[in-house]
Amino acid sequence: MTPPPTTDLDEIRRHLDAVDRKLVEVLLERSKLIEEVIDFKRAHSMAVIDRAREDLMLDKIEKTASSAGLDPRIARQVLRAVIDAFTLLEVEHLGPDV
Numbered sequence: 001m002t003p004p005p006t007t008d009l010d011e012i013r014r015h016l017d018a019v020d021r022k023l024v025e026v027l028l029e030r031s032k033l034i035e036e037v038i039d040f041k042r043a044h045s046m047a048v049i050d051r052a053r054e055d056l057m058l059d060k061i062e063k064t065a066s067s068a069g070l071d072p073r074i075a076r077q078v079l080r081a082v083i084d085a086f087t088l089l090e091v092e093h094l095g096p097d098v
Contacts, residue, residue: 048090
C-alpha cells in the first residue's frame, strides 16, 4: 500500500525506513533459500557460479521492473548486488569455482 503524498521530510523518511525493513525481510527470506541452494549444490557437486542463470535473472528483473513502472536499470543494479553478495556466501560454504 502506497502512503499518501506528504511534504514532511521526516514523514517521508519514516516511510523509507519501513520500506528498508521490508527489504531486510525479503533478504532474510532469500538467505534461507540460498542455504537450500548451497545444500543442493554441495550434494550434487555443482559449481557456485552459473552465469547463464544470472543473465536470465537480470533480464527477467528488468522486464518485471519495467512493467511495474520502475526504472529497469535500478532493478538490475540492485539484483546484481544481491547476487554478488549471496555468491560470496556460497563461495564461503562451497569454495571457489575452479
